[in-house]
Amino acid sequence: MKNILIVDDHLQITEVLKEYVLKEGFYPIVASDGQAALTAFFTHSIELILLDVMLPKIDGFGVCKKIRETSNVPIIMVTAKGEDYHRIMGLDIGADDYIVKPFSPSEVMARIRAILRRIERTEENQHTMKQLVYDNLIVYLEEKRVTISQHEILLTKRELELLWLLLANREKVFSRDNLLDSLWGIDYFGDARTVDTHIKRLRAKLDEADHPNWEIATVWGQGYKFEGKNEK
Template identity: 35%
Template sequence: MGAMQRTILIVDDDPHIRQLLVFALAKVGLQTREAADGEAALASVAERAPDLVVLDINMPRLDGLEVCRRLRAQGELPILFLSSRDDEIDRVLGIELGADDYVVKPFSPREVVARVQAILRRTGAKAAATGLDGVITRGRLALDPEAWSARWAGAELSLTVTEFTILKTLAATPTKVFSRDAIIDRLRGPGFAVTDRTIDSHVRNLRAKFAGVGGHDLIETRAGIGYRLGACAGGVEP
């Protein structure tokens, strides 16, 4: 699928910001649609799902966090949050709800475009991985990069693009301890301003999802270093 076929839904109650992003995304060959509030965004997705949603957090009627919550209840559509203030609580909460990334206002349109393209690359990585990695099996965990699916003891779990990428990174080299910086580099490429706290939020999401099906030993924390894949044997809850 070429870049021209990718469609981005821009959701913001400020028409100036929407037009700024429409222009910036069009310059790199991405199609766009617009929504001025959360209700319009949900209606637009229901009518025809885009490839990614750029979603403002603070909007009237239905804020971005609630829109994200509802979209996550329906599936794993990639989401990039726009936060109107430099408030880590908002950003971390957004990530915990399942957003793939965030940008703080005021932002550079080039930064938003770079983040959008990074998420789209990860989404398209399933095609690139075809015939290369095959299914990664570690204990009761099975990851299929080609199908973009994760299973625990045969039960399929719904993961975001970022969650899947983190888990695949750990599972591909199960004996290695990855620092948070190393995980960030795998996700975005070096130099992106993503915090350790964001990685911790994604790992917390992964642990919660797998714990629900008995996978309490999915990921180990190595104090002062980072994370590595756990035994994936279905250990009892600590």
């Protein structure tokens, strides 16, 4: 049974989400503050984290940053209505998705199912191709890691999937809607700005090492593509 970590300091919210998680066949693990969330994460095998931003002791951003130091586990941030800067910050520090309060438990479960299905599809695809290579870039699908000139780049699962999709279809232009459908799924509730944020974050991480012969290029008015210098 897959463990879902629910992190929120409101007992009523966690009790409702626990019931829905159990009905879906998952096992809920609950933490009411940031420190307890980290303890639970490093104690149990966690498949996905539903993480509120406003938490006692350590806020959701601090929890997300700490987890991203060692893990690419999917994280859905929960933000207050109208606080876009929370959403953007969450995505910038490594969250895979976000949901806004107030929310319906059914919507939360739809998000969780979509992310876990996507992960399963990616793992199935890995059996047919172990790695992708271009110039000094290597994407190791089975190990879920990326190197540039042997320098390891730590990516989230979503960032790794985004890079893999672009690299596997080199020179093909993907619109924001294409990327949303391919990686987030047709039942995703967010908007195209999510793609822009993930592209920005992916580029920043790839830029940790020199790669003069390729880039994640913006095709104005169309979308994004993996572009090789010798293929322009």
